[in-house]
Amino acid sequence: MRYADFYECDICNGRQVGVSLFVQGCPFHCKGCFNPETWNFSGGKEWNEETIENFLRLVGRDYIKRVSFLGGSPLCDENVADVRDTIYCIKERYPDKQIWVYTGMVWEDIYNSESNYKTDILRREILTMIDVLVDGPFDYSKRDITLPFKGSSNQRIIDVQASLANDGVIVLYNLEQ
């Protein structure tokens, strides 16, 4: 995997104070995308042992309560394995950190998939480890810059663990003001 950018102190891509990792590469190419420079899978910088270690060290700081993965596309076939491994490391070292993942896919396509393709399995495994999924492609016709933590009104800020327990989507409604 490659990554496009990193915010070591982020308050705009999720609740609380967090870090944000913008992975490189996205197959969706939504019209009006806020960072099309992240589309090309060979752009950005190398995500290697050194960057992962630096990343985890910065996640470990006491005042960091959350880690957000966005992009680019963290859950697309090309990136999902490395994102899964990174989330696994975070859960192991810092189980109390909240994890947010942004995806252009929709919840139902990930959750209801019964395929045994490795990438589908990895996406379902990620759901078991994270707290919030912001799902759906950016739809320019539904663009609304006043919405917190998302770009268009079709996207949902999903409480993942509640949704898994409920066997259906539960939205973090208190963010929808």
Added chain:
Amino acid sequence: MELAKKIEQLFKDRCAEFKQEYQLNFGVYFSPSENLAYTAMKKFQAKYGRIQNISENEYFTNSMHVPVWHKMNPFEKIDIESQLTGYSSAGCITYVELSDSAKNNIDALEEIVTYAMDKDVPYFAINLPNDQCMNCGYIDEIGDTCPMCGSKNIQRLRRVTGYLTGNYTEAFNLGKQQEVEMRTHHTDISSSLEG
């Protein structure tokens, strides 16, 4: 940091001496010096010229503040400034600059304020860019044109040290205007994972 503490201690000690000598209440005030920051720099430059890292800008940085252009997060800024606020007996302020997205993240605001209080910062402030479209009323950090209606009639409210100003490009002296221009946000900025 040691040099900074030594300087602040000197001020503090002198105030204590004056107190004894005159039986009056002297104190160290970390002043915002809206005008002095600029006029004192003009005088300094006239006498000593422009010296790198000392007098290359149009203003002196106030009191014990981290210079506004230094990229660091709110917690790192509080860590530094909270070591110096204790030398002031007459007043001081520590502030951080956040991006407009803070309005959607009350949890983050609370955490930053609590952190400052835990570090014994006596007076803590958060600055947010507050631009308002005078056509449709939309409030945000706005570029040249309003993203809602396209108007270019934008009022730009900024906090320049202690004061809110409707238009900082006119209401303040040249030094303070430059200070506003040089500011960096302390959150949501690109940072390195290399090295």
